[in-house]
Amino acid sequence: MTSTEHTPAVLVLSDGRIFRGRGFGAAGTTLGEAVFTTAMTGYQETLTDPSYHRQLVVATAPQIGNTGWNDEDSESRDGKIWAAGLVVHDLARRVSNWRAQRSLTDELQAQNIIGIHSVDTRALVRHLRDNGSARAGIFSGADADKTDAELVEIVRAQPAMTGADLTAEVTTDEPYTIAAEGEKKYTVVAYDMGIKSATPLQFAARGIETVVVPANTPLDEIRQHQPDGVFISNGPGDPATADAMVQITRDVIAAEIPLFGICFGNQILGRALGKATYKMKFGHRGINVPVLNHLTGKVDITSQNHGFALEGTPGEKFDTDFGPATVTHSCLNDDCVEGVALDDGMAFSVQYHPESAAGPNDANPLFDHFVELMSNHSPNRK
Template sequence: MSSTTSTPTAQGPAVLVLEDGRTFRGESFGAVGQTVGEAVFSTGMTGYQETLTDPSYHRQVVVMTAPHIGNTGVNSADGESRRIWAAGYVVRDPAIRPSNWRSQGDLAAALRDGGVVGISGVDTRALTRHLRDHGAMRVGIFSGEAALAGEQQLLQVVRDAPQMAGSALAAEVTTPEAYVVAPPEGTPTRFTVAALDLGIKGTTPTLMAARGIQVHVLPSTSSYDDVLRLQPDGVFFSNGPGDPATADHEVELLRRVLEDGIPFFGICFGNQLLGRALGLDTYKLTFGHRGINQPVLDRETGKVEVTSHNHGFAIAWPEGLPTDQPADTPYGPVRCSHVALNDDVVEGLRCEAVPAFSVQYHPEAAAGPHDAEYLFDRFVELLTTGRGTRAQA
């Protein structure tokens, strides 16, 4: 739900109301008015500008666990998309003033300009512990005149808001028109990839282009014929917000890709959709994985990567089958290639009979870490081997 704002320079009391009735009071930070969304916490100590501009945070109110936010300001280079997508922002101690040679403005002003209602002075440790114990839930931030209403009235506003489960949001964040990200000057074009924008971050096609891939970024509503017209060497599905159970159009498109043996790579939402295309289920995590310090085991190399995450849904591995054993699918065996070490969540898939793989986390990882950037090289290797052959029953 979009925020409603009043005078940008106004400051004053603000209140945060969770759908279970718990309330936190603080000061207005950013735009003044009211906003509702799903309360989630991010454990990143840096990269707040990249977090705010990640379309995966659409309709989410982000609680920052690091206490000091805004120290490095904001700039025109670090945004991952054309706007701030977070529905609201919660911090404990905002910077009094930014201090960084790259800074071109302060965070509070960027939030005001983007119409993003926030709150500061909140005990974010207590709020995070509450969400960790009770799970992600709907929340509202109210400031200015909106904060003057009674708590029961504000609570009802929160409880009337839509839940994340069952929400189809990719069409709300996707590009309205197709565009191309070409390899930089001096880098020869080796491959053409059709990238379905489900909430893509700008760094993703940039990293592919640096490897000689001409990336055609397509709206999420694109048809399989739209993809084939590009005569792509591969297909990519991006990260994005919402419930993967709602993405029937994208799943059917992906099944056509698998049937024709076109190399496929998916990230985050794209990983969940590969799981659905293969016949696996998805489910909502209690509080999700968000931040830039999540440990993941790559079973192919045996290495543990520190990775960047933002997902509230995950792939359900077949009941009773260990994740180190392959699952049977209509497209041949599939393996859980990566696993989260904190809670054993499936963090990646690798198909054995069709040229397709995916990961749940963000290997482009602006503003870091960069442990998983090698996955783009793995995609290039898959493109180099060409089209696969579907296993015959």
């Protein structure tokens, strides 16, 4: 594949709406779900977040690429870009950051990722807000020469995100360990549903050794690591397909091992407690989403990336097979469920990203809460 920032390119939505622009990065065809993020910074972290697998990311910030690309800020272990493509309005012509090692265009080209710039992203985002996230495709170079009808047919032929089981495509093949910084205090087994690199680093900074294991690893297999707690990570796809992980979560709770989940992990815990999930119209993707903690009355500004959510109402109390539980957090923009927990405190989760990367650090103390939970209830300290 070749790269040119002057090659004609087109973004095609499954409802027939077409946006024309210029290609950058690689040339060719890429398909995925068109979603938008309101974050004004952190595009490297976004593109390398496995939660964006099979999605075409539309940036609402008008100019993207100013800070270039470096070898430190990627959220995948190997620096892999997981997003299927990138849509921007104004592509920065030069990099202006002392940490940059190359340009965004260079990195997309090196990883064969297709982008399109000079798109009317204001009109595009308004369309997605009104009509919902949609199957889409970016076609650049010779691939953009097909008729509009042909391109729409290609886009419509791809599978929808609803019902998509993507965990196996992003999870680790083999367990690996991230060592604690300084003296080791606890061991956490982290289920990799599409884990971001920043999360084990948050644990490491608190003296926690993290053993990252493939999704759907049975409880009996993780016992060999003698976990003080279990963590379920973020990830892509439809949580309604994660039946095996839901059962494992129920097994962990029944074994009285402290449990913490974020994003996809929130949906899995919610399902384990009897809640259903649903596909949101256009989801939450950004780094300034206000969330109310119904237990404390405090509001956190959070980093989010999710297109599915748990059914429920703010502050709701509900019964589970493991005792009473509460909808602990909700979004102040739309009342979406943003956290659930067992009332005995042994399992809790949030829909947002306390590790930020990128985003605010308001919710970072949730990691300290998990440490406190392990200090009081680790099965290895009974």
